[in-house]
Amino acid sequence: MTSDGKRVTIAAIAREAGVSVPTVSRVLNGRTDVAPHTRELVERLLKQHGYRRRASRQQTGKAGLIDLVFNDLDSPWALELIRGVEDVAQAAGVGTVVSAVHRRSAATRQWLQNLRARACDGVIFVTSELTGTVHAELHRLNIPVVVVDPAGGADLEVPTIGATNWAGGRSATEHLTSLGHRRIGLVAGPRHLLCSRARLDGYRAAVEAAGGDLEDALVRPGDFRYESGFAGGVALLDLPKPPTAIFASSDTMALGVYEAARRRGLRVPDDLSVVGFDDLPESRWASPPMTTVRQPLPEMGALAARTALRLAQGQPIDTPRVELATELVVRDSTTRPGSAGGFGR
Incomplete structure (x- = not known):
């Protein structure tokens, strides 16, 4: 026990001994792969602090x-x-x-x-x-x-x-730029999450490398839920110059983008290409089956x-x-821009 009556932890013993937590655990478990002088030091500190193992x-x-x-x-x-x-x-x-x-x-x-x-x-x-x-x-x-x-x-x-979120965001966007899209919208994930910020950075890197548009208006906030994908899709499609493709940072939001396109009388992918992220089972059964980035x-x-x-x-x-590693899975929700006569092109 510590001086304030709290139970001493393995981490505290490790810090005092100058070793790693797994080393202390190996001593406690009677493992032989610990140097004798290290074992002696750890055992002395365990006894000194009256350490008791959590019951198995x-x-x-x-x-x-x-x-x-x-x-x-x-x-x-x-x-x-x-x-x-x-x-x-x-x-x-x-x-x-x-x-x-x-x-x-x-x-x-x-x-x-x-x-x-x-x-x-x-x-x-x-x-x-x-x-x-x-x-x-x-x-x-x-x-x-x-x-x-x-x-x-x-x-x-x-x-x-x-997962390799930056690489996944870049590969999703590079797929769209390889088809000829230059004005690509993004429905992003929650800003407080590292994975969302990495996907956004990957998107920006790919758009910039292809010489595409990097307008702030082309990036809309989302929270990985269907409703935010729908709202982001509506906002992007209502721009004076809408994108020809939208990358959504989750499959669930991408399905919301599908609905936003449907309500505007647009067809995926003929009028609007859409890419998701996750490769959930729903993405395979969507109409059309969704191009997405598989997150394992x-x-x-x-x-x-x-x-x-x-x-x-x-x-x-x-x-x-x-x-x-993430992996791009190409299905039927993406094609070249202008394949059906053009919307916002």
Whole structure:
């Protein structure tokens, strides 16, 4: 225990010993791959601070669990991530608890209270900003944490899993410029998310490289939901000189753009080319099937789960920052501009 009565954490022991958290975990787990003098130092500090390990699932009699925490659960994007986490958890004999905190501090406090009452092998936060208070409490409980699509970038002291969003945004836009489009609209994602800003930067890089228009009016805000895609599509199509193509930063928003075009009497792709991002199942069954950037969501969830379980077992991870590759998937929602006589061309 510390002087103020709080339970000492593995991270605190690691800092005092000048070693990594996985090294302390290996000592606790009796691993042999630790230098003798390092083991002696860590064991002395553990004894000095009266460190007690969090009870294992065998000791508590509770099933091991992974907590998967979203801000919201109203998107098929979330279901794809859950599927990846579930595959790994089931194979490991571990359960999954899915929570939504809706960016409310009260909901976060309630989630933490519930977490303290059960055995948990690890926590996965999705598109969240891990606050110092929550991070400190998870350290105190000796629960490893992984963040998928971090809101704030690489300043987090936890492993992060993401996708190559900049490259994905660029490849989506380059596909449109390769077809001859120069006036390309964008319905962007939430500005506070790193993934949204990266897709926006990739879009701008591709438009600039092709000598296209980079007017502020061609970029409209969105929140990854259908309604914002529809609103952004309407605003873009109502411009005095509308774009010939629109890149939406999520498939769900791209479907909103489809509807905006339909209500303007326009056909996709003959009058307006549309590209999405994610490659959700809905994009394949859209009419027409949607050209999109595949984000490997199940693989991201699976890797996050494997990382959390490795940390819970005191095993090292290969790297704290992982970005899985995105891939352009060309279907039927894009074509050359002017193929049907031209709208706004």
